Amino acid sequence: MFSFTESPRLTEFERQVLPHLDAAYNLARFLVRNDQDAEDVVQEAALRAFRFFEGFRGENSRAWFLSIVRNTAFTALKRNRMDEETVVFDEELHGGQIPPLDVGLALDRAHDRQTVRAAIEQLPAEFREAITLRELEGMSYKEIADIAGVPIGTIMSRLARARVQIKTYLDGGRPALRRVK
Amino acid sequence: MVDRNSPVTEEELHAYVDGELPADRLEAVTAWLAAHADHAALVAAWRAQADGIRARYGAVASERRRT
Numbered sequence: 210m211f212s213f214t215e216s217p218r219l220t221e222f223e224r225q226v227l228p229h230l231d232a233a234y235n236l237a238r239f240l241v242r243n244d245q246d247a248e249d250v251v252q253e254a255a256l257r258a259f260r261f262f263e264g265f266r267g268e269n270s271r272a273w274f275l276s277i278v279r280n281t282a283f284t285a286l287k288r289n290r291m292d293e294e295t296v297v298f299d300e301e302l303h304g305g306q307i308p309p310l311d312v313g314l315a316l317d318r319a320h321d322r323q324t325v326r327a328a329i330e331q332l333p334a335e336f337r338e339a340i341t342l343r344e345l346e347g348m349s350y351k352e353i354a355d356i357a358g359v360p361i362g363t364i365m366s367r368l369a370r371a372r373v374q375i376k377t378y379l380d381g382g383r384p385a386l387r388r389v390k
Numbered sequence: 391m392v393d394r395n396s397p398v399t400e401e402e403l404h405a406y407v408d409g410e411l412p413a414d415r416l417e418a419v420t421a422w423l424a425a426h427a428d429h430a431a432l433v434a435a436w437r438a439q440a441d442g443i444r445a446r447y448g449a450v451a452s453e454r455r456r457t
Contacts, residue, residue, distance in 0.1 A: 320442065344447075345448045368408075376439060
């Protein structure tokens with residue numbers, strides 16, 4: 210009944226992109242680490258996606274849209290200096306031996322959502338991205354590598370290191386100083 | 391490419407957890423895990439951690455995982 214406001218392009222955009230808004234917000238929220246900035250990122254990303262929608266060839270709309278969200282979020286992080294730490298990828302770690310590691314406790318019901326969120330938020334941005342796309346969105350290594358614009362081996366290394374850091378945090382090895390929001 | 395007889399790497403354990411291990415390494419890693427109970431326990435811990443995060447925050451938790 211609102212056909213007078215619609216165009217085929219808008220309808221197709223709504224069909225392809227809008228179902229991924231929750232995933233977009235989840236990713237943005239873990240990257241920029243606060244609600245308002247995440248909403249701004251998703252809104253800006255949606256506008257960009259609509260503007261460039263003609264260039265989308267219809268293969269994987271989720272990965273396409275999330276790559277726009279991630280680029281928008283990283284731009285915001287740089288602009289606002291919300292993320293002072295940067296990851297220097299350690300090539301030596303990739304393909305390295307398994308370090309001795311205490312198996313310790315698995316993540317269990319005792320860890321509430323906020324604790325788990327804090328464990329992810331203390332990671333460097335590139336690690337937060339890998340963890341969010343893998344654990345929350347269930348994306349393949351290939352999809353994550355394409356979105357992040359790095360080789361699959363880099364994603365494997367980031368995931369491995371991120372999981373160790375999350376585990377260390379949840380096992381009680383969290384930093385003594387809490388981040389002030 | 392990792393030599394077939396080389397020790398298993400940490401990244402490979404995560405790829406195993408994620409179902410992303412190449413077919414030509416799956417057999418070797420599985421055999422290695424069968425002989426290394428400590429690392430088999432570690433793999434179980436990674437899996438539990440991933441599942442725990444997904445259960446709390448996964449937007450598509452009920453969706454079929456892409457393989």
